[in-house]
Amino acid sequence: MSTVVTADDETIALAKDGDHAAWRALYQANAGRLVVWLDTQPTRDAGVSAEDVAADAWLTAARKIADFDGTSDEFAGWLFGIARLLLRNAQRRTSRRRTSPTSVEILDLSAREPAPDASAGPDSDGWVAWLLSHLPERERQVVACLDVVGLDVPSTCAALGMSASAVRVARHRGLRRLRGLGVVLTA
Structure with a gap:
């Protein structure tokens, strides 16, 4: 059983080297749909906005890009995974410490x-x-x-x-x- 190692494509290799044009290409390809996806998640429960989680995901991706091996097409899955984990951490933090003594408004879909x-x-x-x-x-x-x-x-x-x-x-x-x-x- 052999594992397939995907070589970085040119955009990812340039992004790892800090090339601004490569980061801009990755951002343009993924930023809008990341925020749209986060808007479908229960970010309100975590006390954060979709834009805040997306910004944190981009910062984390910039710090950890050296650990990413793959193509610019695979970058989206990696970035969305980072955002999912950040959102889950925010939800855990919020559920552990309720800092507001007033009741939290809950969206009642019924x-x-x-x-x-x-x-x-x-x-x-x-x-x-x-x-x-x-x-x-x-x-x-x-x-x-x-x-x-x-x-x-x-x-x-x-x-x-x-x-x-x-x-x-x-x-x-x-x-x-x-x-x-x-x-x-x-x-």
């Missing part, structure tokens, strides 16, 4: 309308968030990675720390649940 605002179209963030709110966390994360921000299966596996089979099963179950709501997703 009190929401059965459908998104009629003016919200299928391309709006509110509509996507409403759909994803009906899925269990694992399925929500997989559908958000694959179908909302457009990661491929290997990048989603790296980002979520799951096997390819688990990703495919979670996506299948999530899409089946959405179809049960009368939603048909087309590619």
Whole structure:
């Protein structure tokens, strides 16, 4: 059994050397979809914004780029994995020490309308968030990675720390649940 070692492509090699143009290319390819993906996660529970977690993920990636071996295509999965771990750490910190003596406002999805605002179209963030709110966390994360921000299966596996089979099963179950709501997703 041999392991395949992927050589760094030119963009990653330049980023490791501190080339600003290479970092800009990686940022342009991944920054927007990282924030969109983080917006689908329960960042409000952690007391942080999606933008804050994304910024921390980029800083961590810049510090640890020397440890990354792969191509610029594989960089997205690695970066999303960093963001997932940072978000989970923030959620743990928040759950351990509640510093506010007042009650925390909790988003109650059962009190929401059965459908998104009629003016919200299928391309709006509110509509996507409403759909994803009906899925269990694992399925929500997989559908958000694959179908909302457009990661491929290997990048989603790296980002979520799951096997390819688990990703495919979670996506299948999530899409089946959405179809049960009368939603048909087309590619």
